[in-house]
Amino acid sequence: MVNDNIINTVSDTIQNNMENENIINTVSDAIQDNIDIVEKAGLSDRLRMDFQYLLYDVYWGEIFLIILFLLIGFILDQKFNIKKPREWFLACNFLIFQRSCSVLAFYIPYIDLLNTLIPAIQEKHPFLVRLVMPNFIVDSMEFIQLIPFLSFVYIAITYGLLIRYRKPEDRFIRFNIMYSIIIISLTGIFQELYFDTMKNIIKIPEDKAEISLLLYLVWMGMVYGPCFANAFLGRYTSNTFIREAVEIHLGRDGVDFVWWDRRGDENDKRPPRKPRKPRKPRK
Template identity: 55%
Template sequence: MIIFRIYVISNKRTFFDVYWIEIIIFFSFLTLGFILEQKFNIKKPRKWFFEFNTVILQRLLSIFAYYIPYLDVINTHLPLIEETHPYLVRLFLPNYIAESLQIIQQIPFLPFLYLMLGYGIFIRYKLPKDRLVRFNIMYGIIIISFQGIIHELFLNFTKIFCFDSTDRSEAALLTFLGWVLIFIPCFLRALFGKYESNPFLREAIEVHLGRDGPDFVWWDRGKNNKKPK
């Protein structure tokens, strides 16, 4: 029943008409700029060009680190919210996310696969080399680890205290908004290249990342947003 209702959501028009073709065009412009720079051997802006592309790639990968955890939350809660709060569903379900939901429906163990590959390959073997990207990957792994626990608590709560679909919908709405309050700071930090300001969370994630080489200098606990050297 839930899968069918998600399929219905994915075919609705949404307020944000963002399509895969627009994302492809964006990356095509970046690729075209790289080709032109190589062809004409532009020396002066070369350093700026590579630094700009590096920053763009860093921020995109950092944001994408939370994409699968966010899809998992949407896949769990939005079908229950759809009937009572349809406009809220449209707000958090742009077209490209609605299309991505079909992937997580076809691969129900995708969150576990993300956790296994993320920690077993990206974190363990320090891929990619950019520490901010790995920091956000590890943050996403922590979030997705707690999602299973919260989901089980949600199911038990609704089974005991919610006796109709309206009550379940309101409980799903409160839980979803709680997750949104967690994801919004994550997306903003990833977008602006910032680290977690909470010293406890920062330390917990940095421990998993380890040291990047023998000359690595650990992060300054007195300056929360200062990146490691």
């Protein structure tokens, strides 16, 4: 009898605990539903406020002045045929576009390198990691980590579409894109050696952090630092071997294309080759 009472007491206690858990789950679900409703309401309020700001808080006088300024510029351009300001404006925009695209060509290979080295560095050098990784780089790393076979996807898009069909037409941009393809290909070999070494040879976390930091500095000093600097300043690499390898993939831009001077003196160029005359059809 005593054992039966104990068993009944234990079973009642278990049943009460299960009921309490069900109540807690129900309450937590209700709280979560309320939180979702509040968040949706807050989001709708923010969207409504942004929409109201877009419609009502912009002064119509400012819009009128912008339209008037554009209208006056159009009238003056039609009347006096202003060429120099227009040419300067287009040249400035093209320069910004060229340098920006050239720098961005190395962005994904650089993020791929960070994905390889940063996990080992951040355990012992968190301040340094924060210094070289602002928020937009962190967001880019989180997004790129979701893409499987990143190197294959990047090469397929850049080489299969941009380089093959010569888009964009500016050769300096395509040069940097092709250069980044070579870098990300070499990065794949480096990653295999790096992970194999860290897994089988180096076991101490401190040693992994120091070696990874040293490799990061080597890559920045020898590869990505000069690449970003040359792309921003509009200069080609001074390494003749790399430039030759890149130029071979780019090919010639038309029959009048003048190949770069292999001796390093870009001012000494050969005259453009005359286009061939079409052959006469045989009678």
